[in-house]
Amino acid sequence: MFTLLTKNAIAHSRKAITPLFSNHSVLRVLVAFPFLFTGLNSHASNELTVPVADYEIDCGETFECPQSLMPRVHFWVEVFSRWDTETAVFHDKENPHRVYSTVSRRDGCRRSKAGDSLDRERTNLGKSIKGLASALSAGRSLTDKQKRLHAKFKGESSSQIRAAADRLRCQSGNSNRMLGALEQFKLYRPTILDALESQNLTPELQYLPFVESAFNPKALSHVGAAGLWQIMPSTGRTLGLTVNETVDDRYDPTRATYGAARYFRNSVDRLSTTAFENGHTVVAKELNPFVVTSYNYGVRGMQRAIQQVGLDYERLLKEYKSPSFQTAVRNFYASFLAARHVAQNSEYFFGEITPDFSDRIYAFNTVKLDRKTSARRLVDELNLDSDEFKKLNPSFKSVIWKHKALIPANYEIRLPFKESGWSQQLASVNSLPVEIERPGFVLHRVRSGESACVIAQKYKASCSQLIKLNGLDRRATVYVGKQIKVPTLTGGISVAAVNKPLESSDTYAVYSVRSGDTACKIAARHSMKCQELLAINGLSRSSVIKIGQVLNVSGSDDWHVVTAGQTACGIAERYGVGCSSLLRANRLALRSTIRVGQRLRIPRGAGS
Structure with missing residues (x-):
C-alpha cells in the first residue's frame, strides 16, 4: 500500500529569501501605483537591464523541485510579483527566464495586431537577435547593445542564438492581479482546506487557484472554463456539479472547491495505478508534479506521459512529445510553484495584506424546494433581501434572476440564517399556485443554405442573441439537420390557477388516458388550455402519459x-x-x- 498527496505537517519558512537581484521596495510601488511608471508613455519599450532574480524555492517533502526547472520558476515568481498587467514581457519560449524587454501597454500582451507596439517590438527583437548571430559568425566586434544581448546567451553558438529569434513569446505581468488574489485567498482558504482534507489531500493544493483564476469566482476563460477552479462544463458534470441552462455550480466557490478536490483524488488514484502498473515505485513527491499538471493537461494525458517517461518530471519536460503538450502545459507546474512561493512570502513581496471580511456571510440555512419556484416569489413571500439572496446562491444564472426561469425542485439553495429554520414559510410558498416556465425560444431545424443570422431574420429575432443562446462559436457555425433555439419575446414565468393535482373530484372530473391520446388533445377535448391541464396534474411538456393513467380534467x-x-x-x-x-x-x-x-x-x- 502507498499513500499519496496525504496531509503532511510540513513546516514552511515564512521568511522570504532575498533574491540575488533585489529591488522589491521599488516593485511594491509599481504594484500600488503603476501609473507612476507607465502613464507617461503607454507604449514605451524598455530593454531589461535588471535580469530575472534567483529565489530559494522551498518544496519541502511534497513536491519535486528539479534544478533544471528553477529558472522557469524564477521567471514566474517575477510575473506574479514584479510586472503588472499593463506590462508585456518579451522572453524566450523555451528558456522563460531569458527576458529581453518589456513594453508598457494597457492590455499587456492581449489584443495585439499588425503594426502595433507589440508587433514592432517582436520584429525589432528578432532583427537584433539575428544581427547578433550574424556578427558573431562573421567575427565582427559587437556594439554595447549587442554585448548586453549576448550576455543572455551564455555558451551558445551563433546558430543557437539565431534559432532563439523564432522563440520569442509575450507574457503579461500579473502582480496587481496577484495582490487582489491574495486578499481573496484569505477569504476562501478555510473552505479549500476543508475540501482537501475531506479527500485526504495535501493542503499545498490550496495555491492552485492563483494560477487558474487569481481567485476570481466569476472568471470565465475563452474556452469555457469557469469559476475559481476554471472547470470545463463536461468536467464539472462528472465531478457532481450541476451545469445546465439555469444553474452552474462552477461559479459557486464552495461547490466548485469540493468538485476540484474530487478531481485531485481521482487524479492521484489513477496516476498512482498507471505508475505502479508500469513498474514504478510510487512516491508522493515524485507523483505530485504529474497530479498538478493533470489539472491543465488532463489525467489521461498524464497517464500517457508516465507510460512514456516514468515518474521523472525533468525527463517529461525534455523528452515527452505530444501535439497538445505545448508552452502552457510546460509552464503550469513551474507557475504553480512560483505562485505558491509568492503566496507563502506575500508580506515580503507586497507588504501586509488585510482582506475585507465585511461582505462575507458566515451563517445560512440550506433548504430544498419541493417544486420549481421563482427567485422573485421566494424574495417576496419570505421577505428576503434580494442582494443577500443572490450572494448566497452564486450558481443561479441570470435567467433565474431576470425571472425568465425557475429554480429547480430538489436543488439545495441557501437562505439567510434563522434559528427556527424556514419550514413553515416554505410550506406557505408551496400552497401558492404553480408557476409555469415558458421557454424564451422556439426550435428551428437548420436547412441547407441557412446561416445563424438568416434564421434569426426569418423570425425577426436578434442574431447576436441567437448565437449566445446556442453557445455558437465565433463563426456562428450551424449544421444542416440540427435543431437550434431561436429567441422569442414570450419567455418568462406565469402562474397557473392551481398548484398541484387535486385528490377529490369536487372541482375536477377525471379522465382515463386512451390509446392515441396526448396531453394537449385531452385538454382541448375538455375546453382547457394544454398548459393548464399539465399544471393541475403536476406534469410538464416533456412528461409521458400512459394508457390507463388517470388525469384531472375540467368539470x-x-x-x-x-x-x-x-x-x-x-x-x-x-x-x-x-x-x-x-x-x-x-x-x-x-x-x-x-x-x-x-x-x-x-x-x-x-x-x-
Whole structure:
C-alpha cells in the first residue's frame, strides 16, 4: 500500500529569501501605483537591464523541485510579483527566464495586431537577435547593445542564438492581479482546506487557484472554463456539479472547491495505478508534479506521459512529445510553484495584506424546494433581501434572476440564517399556485443554405442573441439537420390557477388516458388550455402519459380572470359562492396573494 498527496505537517519558512537581484521596495510601488511608471508613455519599450532574480524555492517533502526547472520558476515568481498587467514581457519560449524587454501597454500582451507596439517590438527583437548571430559568425566586434544581448546567451553558438529569434513569446505581468488574489485567498482558504482534507489531500493544493483564476469566482476563460477552479462544463458534470441552462455550480466557490478536490483524488488514484502498473515505485513527491499538471493537461494525458517517461518530471519536460503538450502545459507546474512561493512570502513581496471580511456571510440555512419556484416569489413571500439572496446562491444564472426561469425542485439553495429554520414559510410558498416556465425560444431545424443570422431574420429575432443562446462559436457555425433555439419575446414565468393535482373530484372530473391520446388533445377535448391541464396534474411538456393513467380534467366549473383591485372573497361574493369554497377549489389560503391575470376556478353550481 502507498499513500499519496496525504496531509503532511510540513513546516514552511515564512521568511522570504532575498533574491540575488533585489529591488522589491521599488516593485511594491509599481504594484500600488503603476501609473507612476507607465502613464507617461503607454507604449514605451524598455530593454531589461535588471535580469530575472534567483529565489530559494522551498518544496519541502511534497513536491519535486528539479534544478533544471528553477529558472522557469524564477521567471514566474517575477510575473506574479514584479510586472503588472499593463506590462508585456518579451522572453524566450523555451528558456522563460531569458527576458529581453518589456513594453508598457494597457492590455499587456492581449489584443495585439499588425503594426502595433507589440508587433514592432517582436520584429525589432528578432532583427537584433539575428544581427547578433550574424556578427558573431562573421567575427565582427559587437556594439554595447549587442554585448548586453549576448550576455543572455551564455555558451551558445551563433546558430543557437539565431534559432532563439523564432522563440520569442509575450507574457503579461500579473502582480496587481496577484495582490487582489491574495486578499481573496484569505477569504476562501478555510473552505479549500476543508475540501482537501475531506479527500485526504495535501493542503499545498490550496495555491492552485492563483494560477487558474487569481481567485476570481466569476472568471470565465475563452474556452469555457469557469469559476475559481476554471472547470470545463463536461468536467464539472462528472465531478457532481450541476451545469445546465439555469444553474452552474462552477461559479459557486464552495461547490466548485469540493468538485476540484474530487478531481485531485481521482487524479492521484489513477496516476498512482498507471505508475505502479508500469513498474514504478510510487512516491508522493515524485507523483505530485504529474497530479498538478493533470489539472491543465488532463489525467489521461498524464497517464500517457508516465507510460512514456516514468515518474521523472525533468525527463517529461525534455523528452515527452505530444501535439497538445505545448508552452502552457510546460509552464503550469513551474507557475504553480512560483505562485505558491509568492503566496507563502506575500508580506515580503507586497507588504501586509488585510482582506475585507465585511461582505462575507458566515451563517445560512440550506433548504430544498419541493417544486420549481421563482427567485422573485421566494424574495417576496419570505421577505428576503434580494442582494443577500443572490450572494448566497452564486450558481443561479441570470435567467433565474431576470425571472425568465425557475429554480429547480430538489436543488439545495441557501437562505439567510434563522434559528427556527424556514419550514413553515416554505410550506406557505408551496400552497401558492404553480408557476409555469415558458421557454424564451422556439426550435428551428437548420436547412441547407441557412446561416445563424438568416434564421434569426426569418423570425425577426436578434442574431447576436441567437448565437449566445446556442453557445455558437465565433463563426456562428450551424449544421444542416440540427435543431437550434431561436429567441422569442414570450419567455418568462406565469402562474397557473392551481398548484398541484387535486385528490377529490369536487372541482375536477377525471379522465382515463386512451390509446392515441396526448396531453394537449385531452385538454382541448375538455375546453382547457394544454398548459393548464399539465399544471393541475403536476406534469410538464416533456412528461409521458400512459394508457390507463388517470388525469384531472375540467368539470363544469366557470373561470374568472383576476383584475386590478379584486380579492378572492370579493370574487366569490360576485359569483354567489362561499369564500372558503372558492379558496378550497383553487388551493388558496385566506392570506394567499392573487395576482392580476390569474385564472380562478369558480366551483360548479355557482351563479354568474
